[in-house]
Amino acid sequence: MKTLKNKLNPEIPAGRVEQTSYRDLDRACVERLGQLYRGVAPPERLKAMENLPTRFVVRAEFEREYRTISGQKPNPEVLGCSQGLEGPALVSMESPQLVPEITMHERVHQLSDPRAAQLLGGQRYEGVTQDLALKALDKTPAAGEASGYPEQRASAHELRELCGDQAVEKVYFQGEPSELKACLDRALGDGRAEQFRKTMRTPA
């Protein structure tokens, strides 16, 4: 476990980027997600991810490729991009200290069920992605710490605390919302549950 943690937190000095370290980091992310979600996520998705190494690129190339994929210029704060299992995830290397978090975030996206974004709603889908990425990295953002999607992540974390990891994982990795819906039904009258019910598209 120690070795894996070291790989996930490589000491990469800014300005001296070593591609091999990033490749190890990327492999460690996939390995970690395999440990956590084998038996939850379909094995063929995990296998497909292994065969799609993330591409670490400089900013100019990231912007060029992002435009090709989405037709738009990325906002400056966007540092990663994935297209499901259609192609490799892209991670911009401009902020080396954020590369582990961005890489894990994009890898979590790749493992998600194609229905998850629609079931959870786009913002909550991003929040759950980031929450699961930080969980996989054994990280908890301190108050004020820069981290992707802070509000969405905090809300997703509350949802996980309210209904448990399994209910959230079933929606996210299997597109199966019944357990989460049952939890929110049980929690009727709880203000937080009401908020979650309003913003989720689980079947009535």
Ligand SMILES: [Zn+2]
């Ligand atoms: Zn994302």
